[in-house]
Amino acid sequence: MSLNAHQQEKLKIFIKDIHKKATSFMGYPISTDFNYQQLKELINFPLNNLGDPFAKSTWQVDSREFECEVIEFFAKLLRAPEKDWWGYVTNGSTEANLYALYLARELYPNGICYFSKETHYSVAKNLHLLNMRHIMIRCDDKGVIDYDDLRETLKVNRDVPAIIFANSGTTMTEAKDDIKKIRTILDEFSISKSYIHSDAALCGAINPFLTPRPSFDFEDGADSVSLSGHKFIGSPIPCGVVVARKSNVDRIARSIAYIGCLDTTITGSRNGFTPMVLWYAINSLGLEGLAKRVLHSLEVAKYTEIQLQNIGIKAWRNPNAITVVLPAVPEEIKQKYQLATANGMTHIICMPHMNFSDIDAFTSALKLDMNDL
Numbered sequence: 446m447s448l449n450a451h452q453q454e455k456l457k458i459f460i461k462d463i464h465k466k467a468t469s470f471m472g473y474p475i476s477t478d479f480n481y482q483q484l485k486e487l488i489n490f491p492l493n494n495l496g497d498p499f500a501k502s503t504w505q506v507d508s509r510e511f512e513c514e515v516i517e518f519f520a521k522l523l524r525a526p527e528k529d530w531w532g533y534v535t536n537g538s539t540e541a542n543l544y545a546l547y548l549a550r551e552l553y554p555n556g557i558c559y560f561s562k563e564t565h566y567s568v569a570k571n572l573h574l575l576n577m578r579h580i581m582i583r584c585d586d587k588g589v590i591d592y593d594d595l596r597e598t599l600k601v602n603r604d605v606p607a608i609i610f611a612n613s614g615t616t617m618t619e620a621k622d623d624i625k626k627i628r629t630i631l632d633e634f635s636i637s638k639s640y641i642h643s644d645a646a647l648c649g650a651i652n653p654f655l656t657p658r659p660s661f662d663f664e665d666g667a668d669s670v671s672l673s674g675h676k677f678i679g680s681p682i683p684c685g686v687v688v689a690r691k692s693n694v695d696r697i698a699r700s701i702a703y704i705g706c707l708d709t710t711i712t713g714s715r716n717g718f719t720p721m722v723l724w725y726a727i728n729s730l731g732l733e734g735l736a737k738r739v740l741h742s743l744e745v746a747k748y749t750e751i752q753l754q755n756i757g758i759k760a761w762r763n764p765n766a767i768t769v770v771l772p773a774v775p776e777e778i779k780q781k782y783q784l785a786t787a788n789g790m791t792h793i794i795c796m797p798h799m800n801f802s803d804i805d806a807f808t809s810a811l812k813l814d815m816n817d818l
């Protein structure tokens with residue numbers, strides 16, 4: 446396998462360009478402060494975690510043993526009931542959410558899925574794929590689900606199983622729906638056939654280290670939790686984690702003879718490299734290292750909010766959020782810092798690789814631009 450001179454050059458330019466692009470963005474929840482050089486040998490093998498990570502399989506060029514350790518780590522972190530958890534490493538939160546909704550639908554085929562207006566755009570697609578009945582719930586001005594609207598909507602549908610798709614960290618404002626509060630509402634109407642999924646794509650790896658701890662995990666009443674590995678933890682390849690109650694998963698499992706394994710996952714072939722990435726990250730950082738990164742991000746976020754306010758920008762953030770929300774910025778700045786913008790609003794997400802000096806450079810650029818107007 447070799448490239449001609451032209452192709453070599455094209456690749457070289459691309460690598461140089463990515464270097465630049467990967468060090469300047471501020472608008473996406475992607476960490477870049479990782480080094481997985483110790484895993485590089487593994488890209489020479491067709492690692493494929495075919496099938497259920499916890500079941501026996503005929504295929505052996507896999508990293509499922511490591512994947513199980515990763516799932517165990519997150520099951521504990523997300524306070525899943527002892528011996529009643531299951532999960533796998535997905536392609537990202539979209540797949541993790543799809544799995545959770547699939548599980549909920551199999552448990553309650555006639556259920557209605559309730560989700561807030563600020564829910565990630567991929568969820569509407571997932572609901573469409575699964576052909577699930579759904580109702581969108583309003584949000585408050587910070588992006589949190591409107592509990593009154595949820596209560597009113599559940600009240601008129603109290604005879605139908607309720608599947609709640611909750612957010613712990615919305616994409617735009619990092620707003621967190623309170624799972625305990627949602628459980629209380631379900632209990633108010635004695636809706637016993639219910640399922641709560643917690644989409645914690647960014648915050649699943651942040652929330653456990655916050656005080657007060659946001660109400661978002663199994664102990665708070667969730668039946669499944671998802672998070673993205675390439676967001677707060679950081680990965681060269683997108684990945685995610687879904688953890689669900691094993692007793693629920695067992696109710697819908699099917700065994701497939703061809704792979705000698707349970708076909709419990711959404712895709713058949715699965716990435717065997719990303720579980721190694723997550724395994725490496727959680728073991729090398731440890732709980733302490735993970736907590737330290739959270740603390741750093743919070744400090745930078747606080748600094749960002751203040752610095753922006755100091756130059757007259759109406760910046761704000763949700764409690765303990767690493768996302769700073771501000772009015773949309775001029776096009777040039779938006780492009781330079783890759784700032785996602787929607788409805789006249791943009792955000793800076795203070796991921797662990799960002800520093801105070803990055804924020805200083807940003808505010809200076811923004812101030813210059815404002816003076817030009």
Ligand SMILES: *Cc1c(COP(=O)(O)O)cnc(C)c1O
Nearest residue numbers: 537538539565614615616646673
């Ligand atoms: C990013 C995100 C997703 C989608 O996750 P991917 O890993 O990109 O598939 C889903 N929900 C929320 C809240 C997100 O922030």
